[in-house]
Amino acid sequence: MKIIIVGAGIGGLEAARLLAYAGAEVFVVERAADAAHMRYDVTDDVDPSIFDRCGLPVPHGSFPKRDWTFVAPGGGVREMHEAAPDISVNRRELDRMLIIGAEKAGAEIVWGVECEGAIVEDGRVVGVKVDGEEAYADLVIDSAGMNSALKASLPGEMKITMHDDDEKFAVFRAYLKRNEGAEEPRYSDKVYLKHLGEKGISWVIRRGDADDVLIGAVGGLNIGDMNKRLEALRADDAGIGAKYEHGQTFFNIPVRFPATRAIAPGYAALGDAAYLTIPMLGSGIASALISAHLLAECVAPNHTCGDDALGMTSIENLWKYQVLLYKTFAEHCGVDVMKRGVLSLDDATLDLILTSDVLTNEEVCALAKGRTLSFGVGDLLSKAIKAGRHAFKLLPIAAILRRAKKAISVAENIPKEFDAAAVDAWERKLNKIVKGER
Ligand SMILES: Cc1cc2nc3c(=O)[nH]c(=O)nc-3n(C[C@H](O)[C@H](O)[C@H](O)COP(=O)(O)OP(=O)(O)OC[C@H]3O[C@@H](n4cnc5c(N)ncnc54)[C@H](O)[C@@H]3O)c2cc1C
Structure with missing residues (x-):
């Protein structure tokens, strides 16, 4: 062959x-x-x-990767402690x-x-x-x-x-020389969610005498927004320099279900x-x-x-x-539903789920590893109690999780043999659920 x-x-x-x-x-x-x-x-x-x-x-x-720290849109931080961290290759x-x-x-x-x-x-x-x-x-x-x-x-x-356009993640990535004598940041690996209100993330990872910086947006990234977010990262950590060590490249990453x-x-x-x-x-x-x-x-x-x-x-x-x-990879379909749902949540709701104790460390780690969450009635009740007067904010999240579960189940039920009509019907059903179409 x-x-x-x-x-x-x-x-x-x-x-x-x-x-x-x-x-x-x-x-x-x-x-x-x-x-x-x-x-x-x-x-x-x-x-x-x-x-x-x-x-x-x-x-x-x-080498072993360090734990991420998430920065919520409101600036609050959430440390994550993984039992089995990834490695950096x-x-x-x-x-x-x-x-x-x-x-x-x-x-x-x-x-x-x-x-x-x-x-x-x-x-x-x-x-x-x-x-x-x-x-x-x-x-x-x-x-x-x-x-x-x-x-x-x-x-x-x-x-x-x-x-579709909203299924690609446009990314700028660069290693920037660290400013000499700058104060060490409190957290070494930081991810900013919906950074400056953009549908996307930024990250800064301290690596020796350089910072690994990524700025990414769903759909597309213009130079103006990229520079604004870079400046905001520098405002948080004055050590991020202006001189590029290497990288400085734009990429596209698929952020859709398979x-x-x-x-x-x-x-x-x-x-x-x-x-x-x-x-x-x-x-x-x-x-x-x-x-x-x-x-x-x-x-x-x-x-x-x-x-x-x-x-x-x-x-x-x-x-x-x-x-x-x-x-x-059926679970990727559920994660896609969650991604679409989370990106449409308002900043206050995101702040709540990230910076309060509504989600446990294990749940945050599961999410960071691309696993979907599933809550029973008892879990939801205890989370609602933790959320207190903000409990109503959990309702859209519960709906997203239900839809994610359904997407995984449809994905797993892919027709076993190739039959054109059955495959068309399965694709239509899955697309509808993941993309939230009626
Ligand atoms: C900034 C960034 C950070 C990432 N971080 C991570 C991470 O931390 N962990 C992780 O697991 N993944 C990460 N990824 C994703 C990961 O890099 C990709 O998913 C992975 O490389 C995909 O591998 P691939 O086999 O599809 O091909 P790719 O690695 O995409 O390679 C495609 C190859 O095809 C060649 N090519 C393209 N078009 C043509 C053509 N017309 N003719 C001939 N050759 C062609 C290209 O030159 C390239 O060598 C990251 C990606 C980016 C951009």
Whole structure:
């Protein structure tokens, strides 16, 4: 079986390793000139158990992450103490490890080439256009991120899921040299929720003699708002300098529930191309790695790519991958409901749930890890007592949690076999619940 993977993304490189090992002829096409120019040179947080689950070592240079402190819109803070904190991984080391793994297994990485789109014949993806040339394959894997040109080129009748504007998180990230002699801030890792009233977050993480600063907004971020929020961070911590150490880049992160169609005949999307991040909370590294394993399970059962390339890459077989995605990531649908709901809450309600003891430390940690909460009548009563005269503010939150639970249940009930009418009906139902449509 010949496989072309577009984008040496985290998921793409892991899929290359698994599928080359299973006997496929694998080519990865990456537009960056080389590994040193891929993505960005920062550290990001991940649950360390993911490496064990994927049979990979923890990347060199990883270190334990400190607890977050949340800053509510009104300025109050909430410290979070995690029982099992994530680790921060060095992205260059992670990339290096995945590249070595893919190449050792026999995959070929072609650097410095840009995929312009898919070649579609008789309703099936049969190859890609790369730098003006045509390349054919039995399966094309999309690991080109949320703005994948490959995905965007697929014809409408393939029904591949595309995002709406409010489903992307526009982010500015930079490491700023710390002002010498500045007072140490009380908290080292701070997240500002709905910072300056924007639908989004900002963060500051102290890292040696630099501060890792992120400013993000749902839908889009203009330079003026970005600078205002940067100034507000400096007003809170005079140590945040003006000189950039590195980073200083704009990104887009998907903050929606997983694609309801990440597949078409001859095509499958992984990682960000399939929106496999937890809305507003990241986790993209783990999800990209897991999606590679789920896809390999379907295309190369028993770690072997057999002779039946057409059967293995048919929509009926690739649907098994789509089902596994939903069995694994159904909770992301509930988190998306909560994200949409929380962003629409007024600041006073957010202040209440973050800075009072209405939520326990365990509940705040669960939310920060992308788990949904579910309260029984007894829990709600005790929370209402804690909220006192503000108890009525909990009503919209209870409604959001109910809808989140329902979204997870619909997501888990994805049709087991590919049946066009049943899949259409399931997608409509899920979209309606997650997006709160009538
Ligand atoms: C600022 C920021 C902070 C984040 N923090 C975290 C975090 O703390 N924890 C976490 O788990 N996740 C985090 N994420 C998310 C995480 O980085 C992504 O979810 C993850 O990298 C997705 O992997 P992927 O396999 O989808 O591909 P990506 O890593 O998106 O890589 C896509 C690759 O495709 C290539 N490409 C794109 N288009 C083409 C084309 N047309 N032709 C050829 N090549 C192409 C790109 O050059 C790139 O190398 C963060 C993301 C950002 C931007």
